[in-house]
Amino acid sequence: MSQMGPPRPGASMPAEKAKDFKGTFRRLVSYLKPRWKKLAAVFAVAILSTVFAIVGPKIMGMAITELFEGAYGQLQGVPGGGIDFGVIGQILAVLAGLYVFSSLFSYLQQYMMSTVAQDTVYDLRQDVNKKLEKLPLEYFDGRPNGETLSRMTNDIDTIGSTLQQSLTQFITSIVTLVGILVMMLTISPLLTLIAVVSLPLSLFVIGPILKRSQKYFSSQQKNLGRLNGHVEEMYTGHQVVKAFGHEAKSNEQFDAVNEELYNAGRKAQFISGIIMPMMSLIGNLSYVLISIVGGGARYPARHFNR
Amino acid sequence: MIKILKNLSPYKWIVLGVVALVFAQSMAELFLPTLMADIIDNGVVQGNIPYIWRIGGWMLLVSAIGAIAAVFASYYSAKAAMGLGRDLRQKVFKHVGQFSLQEFDEVGTASLITRTTNDITQVQQVVIMMLRMVISAPVMLVGGLILAISKDARLSLVIIGAMPILAVSILLILKYGMPLFQQVQKQLDGLNLVVRENLTGIRVIRAFNRETEEKARMQKANRELADVSIKVNKVMAFLMPVMMLVMNMTVVAVIWFGGIRISNGAMQIGDLMAFIQYVMMIMFALVMASFMFVMIPRAAVSAKRINEVLEMQPAFKDDGTEKADRERGTLEFEDVTFYYPGASEPALSHISFTAKPGEITALIGGTGSGKSTLVNLVPRFYEATSGTIRVNGVDIREASQQEIRSKIGFVPQKSILFTGTIADNIRFGKQEASQAELDQAASVAQAQEFINRMEGSYAAQIEQGGSNLSGGQKQRLSIARALIRKPDLYIFDDSFSALDYKTDAKLRKALKNETKNATVLLVAQRVSTVVDADRILVLEKGRVVGMGTHDELLESNEVYREIALSQLSEEEIA
Numbered sequence: 007m008s009q010m011g012p013p014r015p016g017a018s019m020p021a022e023k024a025k026d027f028k029g030t031f032r033r034l035v036s037y038l039k040p041r042w043k044k045l046a047a048v049f050a051v052a053i054l055s056t057v058f059a060i061v062g063p064k065i066m067g068m069a070i071t072e073l074f075e076g077a078y079g080q081l082q083g084v085p086g087g088g089i090d091f092g093v094i095g096q097i098l099a100v101l102a103g104l105y106v107f108s109s110l111f112s113y114l115q116q117y118m119m120s121t122v123a124q125d126t127v128y129d130l131r132q133d134v135n136k137k138l139e140k141l142p143l144e145y146f147d148g149r150p151n152g153e154t155l156s157r158m159t160n161d162i163d164t165i166g167s168t169l170q171q172s173l174t175q176f177i178t179s180i181v182t183l184v185g186i187l188v189m190m191l192t193i194s195p196l197l198t199l200i201a202v203v204s205l206p207l208s209l210f211v212i213g214p215i216l217k218r219s220q221k222y223f224s225s226q227q228k229n230l231g232r233l234n235g236h237v238e239e240m241y242t243g244h245q246v247v248k249a250f251g252h253e254a255k256s257n258e259q260f261d262a263v264n265e266e267l268y269n270a271g272r273k274a275q276f277i278s279g280i281i282m283p284m285m286s287l288i289g290n291l292s293y294v295l296i297s298i299v300g301g302g303a304r305y306p307a308r309h310f311n312r
Numbered sequence: 313m314i315k316i317l318k319n320l321s322p323y324k325w326i327v328l329g330v331v332a333l334v335f336a337q338s339m340a341e342l343f344l345p346t347l348m349a350d351i352i353d354n355g356v357v358q359g360n361i362p363y364i365w366r367i368g369g370w371m372l373l374v375s376a377i378g379a380i381a382a383v384f385a386s387y388y389s390a391k392a393a394m395g396l397g398r399d400l401r402q403k404v405f406k407h408v409g410q411f412s413l414q415e416f417d418e419v420g421t422a423s424l425i426t427r428t429t430n431d432i433t434q435v436q437q438v439v440i441m442m443l444r445m446v447i448s449a450p451v452m453l454v455g456g457l458i459l460a461i462s463k464d465a466r467l468s469l470v471i472i473g474a475m476p477i478l479a480v481s482i483l484l485i486l487k488y489g490m491p492l493f494q495q496v497q498k499q500l501d502g503l504n505l506v507v508r509e510n511l512t513g514i515r516v517i518r519a520f521n522r523e524t525e526e527k528a529r530m531q532k533a534n535r536e537l538a539d540v541s542i543k544v545n546k547v548m549a550f551l552m553p554v555m556m557l558v559m560n561m562t563v564v565a566v567i568w569f570g571g572i573r574i575s576n577g578a579m580q581i582g583d584l585m586a587f588i589q590y591v592m593m594i595m596f597a598l599v600m601a602s603f604m605f606v607m608i609p610r611a612a613v614s615a616k617r618i619n620e621v622l623e624m625q626p627a628f629k630d631d632g633t634e635k636a637d638r639e640r641g642t643l644e645f646e647d648v649t650f651y652y653p654g655a656s657e658p659a660l661s662h663i664s665f666t667a668k669p670g671e672i673t674a675l676i677g678g679t680g681s682g683k684s685t686l687v688n689l690v691p692r693f694y695e696a697t698s699g700t701i702r703v704n705g706v707d708i709r710e711a712s713q714q715e716i717r718s719k720i721g722f723v724p725q726k727s728i729l730f731t732g733t734i735a736d737n738i739r740f741g742k743q744e745a746s747q748a749e750l751d752q753a754a755s756v757a758q759a760q761e762f763i764n765r766m767e768g769s770y771a772a773q774i775e776q777g778g779s780n781l782s783g784g785q786k787q788r789l790s791i792a793r794a795l796i797r798k799p800d801l802y803i804f805d806d807s808f809s810a811l812d813y814k815t816d817a818k819l820r821k822a823l824k825n826e827t828k829n830a831t832v833l834l835v836a837q838r839v840s841t842v843v844d845a846d847r848i849l850v851l852e853k854g855r856v857v858g859m860g861t862h863d864e865l866l867e868s869n870e871v872y873r874e875i876a877l878s879q880l881s882e883e884e885i886a
Contacts, residue, residue, distance in 0.1 A: 062560065069567055070585075077574050077581045078357065089575045098564050105560040109553035116552070120545030128538040131503075135530050138510070139523055144783050144810075146514050155422060158507045159500060170545055234429045237405065239730055241421050241428075245413060249691050249722035250740055250793070251714050253409050260405050268398040272390045275440055279386025283337070283379040290344065290375040294351075294368035 034165070037126050048118045049177055055111030056178045058104050060185035065104060069097040115174055123169035130162050215277055215284065222274035229267035236260055313608070316435055316615040319399055323392040330392065330443050333385035338451040340378030341593070342459060345586035347371045349463070352582030389443035397436035404428050404621055413693040414627045414653060419620075427621050431614035438611035445600050452597040460590040463583045467570055471591055474562040478595060481554050482602040485547060490609075492544035499537040506533045559595045566591055627653070628695040630713045637719075638705035641669030641800045641830045643690070648699035650689060650854075659685045660854045663699070665847065667831040669800075674834045674842035676875060677851035683835040684725060686851070687803050690833065691717050704800055721794030723807040725835075727786035729778035734763055734789065735770040741793040749796055756822045757792035758815050759785070783810035791819070795826060802832045808841055816841065839876045848872070 038045060076089030134157070146154070240247055240256050247256055320327060347367055355364035408415075408424055416424065461468045506529055510517065517526055566588055573579040644667070650660040660682045667673045675683040689696050690703065692713050701708050708716050721741065729737050738753060739745050745753075750770060754760045762785055766772040778786045787810045794802060808816045820841070823832075836842045843862045850858035850865065850872045858869035865872040 059556075066563070066567070073567065073571050073574065073584070074581055076571075080575070089571055091571065091575070094568070094571055098568055102561060102564050105557060105564070109557040109560075112556070113549055113553040116549030117546050120542045120549065124538045124542045124545070127541070128534055131534045132531065135507075135510075135527070135534075139527070143514065143518070146511060154511055155504065155507055159504050163500065166541065230429075230433070233401070234425075235731070237428045238425050240405075241408065241416075241425050243728040243730060244411070244416055244421070245688075245693060245724055246722070246728045246740075246790075247409075248693065248713070249717055249720065249724070250797075251717055252740065255743075257406060257409060261402060264398050264401055264405075268394050271397070271436075272394040275390035275394060276387045279390060279444065280383045283382030283386075286341075287375050287379040290371060293348070294364075294371055 037129055038122070041122050041125065044118060044122050048115055048122060048174065051111040051118070052115045052174050052177045053181050055108050055115060056181040057185060058108035058111065060182060062101060062104050062108065065097060065101045069094055069101065072097065116170075119170055119174055123166050123173075126169060127162055127166040130165065131158065134158055134162070215281060219274060219277035219281070222270055222277055225270040226267065226274045229263060229270050233260070233263045233267050236263055313612040313615040315619055316400070317439070319403075320392060320396050320439070322399070323395055326388045326392045327443065330385050330389045331447050333381045333388070334444060334447040335451060337378050337381040337385060338448045338455065340374050340381065342452065342455040343374050344371065344378075345589035345593075346459065346463075347374065348589070349580070349582035349586035352585060353580045354582075357581065385444065389440055393436050393440035393443060396439055397432055400432050400435070400618065401428060404432065404618060407622055407624075410626050410630075411624070412626055412628065412695070413688065414695075415624055418653065419624070423617075424621065427617050431617050434614040435611050435618065438607050441607065442604070445604060449597045449600040449604070452593050453601070456590045456594040456597065460587055460594065463587050463590070464570075464573060464579050467566065467573055467579070467587060470562060470565045470569060471594060474558060474565075474591075475594070475598065478555065478558045478598055479602070481558065482551070482599070483605075485550050485554065486602070486606060489544060489547045489551075490606075492540060492547060493610075495540050496537070496544055499533070499540050503530075503533040503537050506530050555595075555599055559592070562591055562595065563588055628692075632709055632711040632713075632715070634706050634710040634715070636704045636706040636708075636711040636715050637800075640704055642702070642705055643667040643673070643801055643831050643833060644700075644702040644705075645686075646700045646702070648689065648696045648701060650685060650694065651697045652685075652694075658697070658854050660689075663849075663856060665849060665856075665859065667833065667847065669829050669831055670827070671846040672827075672832040672834060672844070673847045673849065674836055674845035675849050675851055676836055676839070676842055676872070680853075681851040682854040683851055684805055685854075687805050687833055687835055690801070690803060691720050691722055718797075719800045721797045721799035721802045723787075723791050723794045723802075723804045725805040725807070727778065727783070727790040727807075727810075729774050729781070729786055729789060731774065733768075733771050733773060734766070737774055737789055738770075738792045738796055741796040742798075745796050750792075753792040753796040756795055756819075756826050757788045758811075758819045758822070759788040759792050762788075784812070784815070787811060788815075788819075798830075800830050802827055802830055802834075804832070804834045806835045806837060809837060813840070820844075839879045850875075 072094050073089060076094075080089070138154070138158075236256075236259060240260070247253060347370055351364055351367050351371070354360060355367060405428055408428065419427075457468070457471070460471060506526075510526055510530065517523060567584075570579060570584040570587060574581060574584060645663045645665050648660060648663045649658050651658050663686065665673065675686060677683055685694070688694055689701060690708070692708055695709075703711075703716055704719055706716075730740065735750060738750055741753075742749070747770075751760065754763055763769050763772070774781065778789075781789070787807055791804075791807060808819065811819065816838075834842070834845065839862075842848050846861065848858075848860060848862060848865055849856050850869055852871060857871050858865050860868070866876060
């Protein structure tokens with residue numbers, strides 16, 4: 007079973023693409039710089055926590071293999087067969103230790119990141135406020151207060167929660183990917199066979215799905231952005247919309263964007279909902295394959311710990 | 313929340329279908345570990361390959377059924393949830409469209425925007441998760457338990473022990489975390505308030521050098537928000553690690569005790585495998601269930617905010633049917649008094665005047681004297697508390713709002729433009745306007761020159777909020793937008809403030825020609841703007857304290873003279 011839970015698309019964020027992504031990114035990095043020591047510590051514990059979480063199943067596999075061999079020996083009546091609880095106990099103790107450390111590190115990571123993220127947000131707000139003090143009055147006359155307000159509060163808030171969640175998730179995802187690759191290399195030829203069989207299969211099935219999902223998700227975000235923009239314009243310009251009798255036209259435009267958003271969102275949500283079942287179908291398929299190929303051999307036990 | 317969910321009723325068959333499909337999917341998932349155990353115990357251990365083939369085939373069939381059910385469930389749940397979102401958005405947007413400015417003031421524009429966008433997205437996300445989880449979590453929980461017990465009742469004691477630990481630790485974290493979330497919201501509102509006050513009062517703050525105090529206030533609000541956010545994130549940091557720890561430890565315990573059971577011959581190895589899978593399923597279902605407990609209350613807050621908007625009714629009805637064309641180009645106020653909702657002092661009291669075609673009526677007075685309020689009453693953005701306003705000789709309550717507004721060319725205080733081209737924005741006043749009409753309106757508004765200088769001239773794009781134009785350019789476009797209607801009544805709410813004196817003078821001269829057959833209502837700060845008005849109303853605290861021409865008022869009115877003296881040199885007055 008996956009450790010990540012169901013995939014949670016960031017659908018709730020009305021995302022407009024930054025016009026100058028590189029520049030924006032560089033600016034964000036400059037805000038993180040003063041905290042690089044803390045950030046480095048966060049990354050370090052994130053890596054440790056992920057490594058431990060990946061090694062865990064392998065150790066568990068060892069325990070189960072040991073159990074399986076013991077039980078198998080007992081069943082076959084091999085002299086001296088039977089389960090060696092001393093060995094299993096040792097393995098399990100190591101396993102338990104690993105899990106404790108993994109959880110501990112993952113807690114530490116979140117704990118430290120909360121200070122890093124929120125202090126960054128604090129600095130950003132202070133700086134925006136400083137800037138506002140310097141801006142000429144025309145700036146404020148030129149745009150609705152709500153716009154400036156939402157930059158100061160909501161937009162910066164979004165940066166905060168993204169820092170808290172996505173940054174460390176990015177690190178752990180990379181480590182997980184590398185870790186699993188390493189794990190696969192250290193495992194028996196038969197498991198390599200599964201990889202050979204199911205990986206292209208997964209790619210074959212998941213690849214197009216992912217591609218589409220990306221398309222639909224970006225279309226959903228784009229339409230959400232358009233819809234939010236329209237709502238914002240019509241509400242801030244409510245007085246003018248009413249004065250010039252534009253209600254019907256505004257509704258019409260809204261309905262059109264809303265319908266597009268519905269279609270894109272429906273597809274995006276559908277696609278994201280079928281990735282998990284598809285993965286588990288492939289998992290089961292490969293399981294049966296190994297059972298058959300392995301025949302009487304004792305390999306399937308290991309496969310449980312994917 | 314329930315009220316909002318009622319909007320799902322057009323999708324009730326889809327929802328029922330999703331429930332059935334998710335149920336089928338859960339059952340398939342529950343069945344799989346048992347089949348796996350069977351393969352190991354009777355196939356692999358005994359080296360019975362045909363048996364593996366057969367049960368393997370079954371396994372694939374079951375998982376295929378599960379996957380198909382999941383795919384359809386995903387399709388229909390997306391359809392229902394997104395449909396709900398779409399319907400709600402449409403409903404809220406249409407409803408808000410009927411609001412007068414009174415309701416906008418009451419809820420706040422920013423809040424209305426979030427309610428129409430983010431809050432609905434929130435509800436939509438939760439509905440889709442609910443559709444997928446509300447059935448599967450209990451089915452997996454109960455089914456997993458039953459099957460685990462049926463595999464080995466004594467080993468199930470481990471689960472029975474672990475479940476409360478998991479549930480209690482999650483609930484404990486949530487118990488500490490949830491109030492903090494509310495506090496975060498409160499601090500965010502607090503910060504919002506400080507920033508908003510800073511923005512609206514920016515002139516006052518700068519005029520009185522209050523920057524340092526305001527900065528300190530802002531810093532305090534900012535720090536408080538950051539601190540409480542850090543606190544809540546530190547508490548929530550426990551959630552995932554604790555859940556994973558309990559889950560993993562349970563598996564460790566199951567392997568240990570299961571090993572003993574196998575050694576005693578009370579259990580088969582395959583059953584242990586299946587058992588571990590069931591443990592995972594049960595724990596996972598518990599985690600899902602606790603997430604639901606978190607998400608539903610949060611969505612319920614959003615649902616409540618949406619409902620508030622939907623339940624709010626416009627303060628006054630739009631049920632007039634008269635045509636507003638009895639005496640064209642006239643405006644009449646008859647003993648009009650207006651209170652803002654909840655205010656104890658009137659914003660305007662006992663205002664009476666009559667304006668005829670070709671006349672300019674100017675309003676002058678200090679901040680908060682009621683000038684803008686007065687002009688906002690004419691297009692019925694607000695409803696006068698008592699008294700009568702007549703446009704073209706017709707009581708504005710007896711004609712539809714649409715009818716009245718179609719006679720008015722309104723230029724608001726803040727120049728609001730919309731995304732689109734320059735031409736789109738001017739045509740906002742008259743959709744079928746020809747290029748010649750555009751040119752004419754633009755040239756009267758003194759906008760022709762800068763439009764021609766822009767790339768693409770009339771086809772030049774205006775960004776959201778008109779941020780690529782200067783304040784004066786926006787004001788001129790917003791004037792052109794009103795001119796193109798050729799209305800019977802012009803309202804300029806302090807609409808020349810961003811223009812330099814020269815442009816201001818040129819514009820007013822050109823306007824004079826344009827407005828021969830119409831009446832003009834004009835709010836002004838500068839005395840120079842009102843000098844040649846036919847009638848000047850001097851307002852103070854919502855009362856008319858003087859009415860007459862520039863010369864008459866200079867002679868007789870103390871308040872007006874003060875305003876004039878503060879702006880004009882002696883010879884200009886004379």
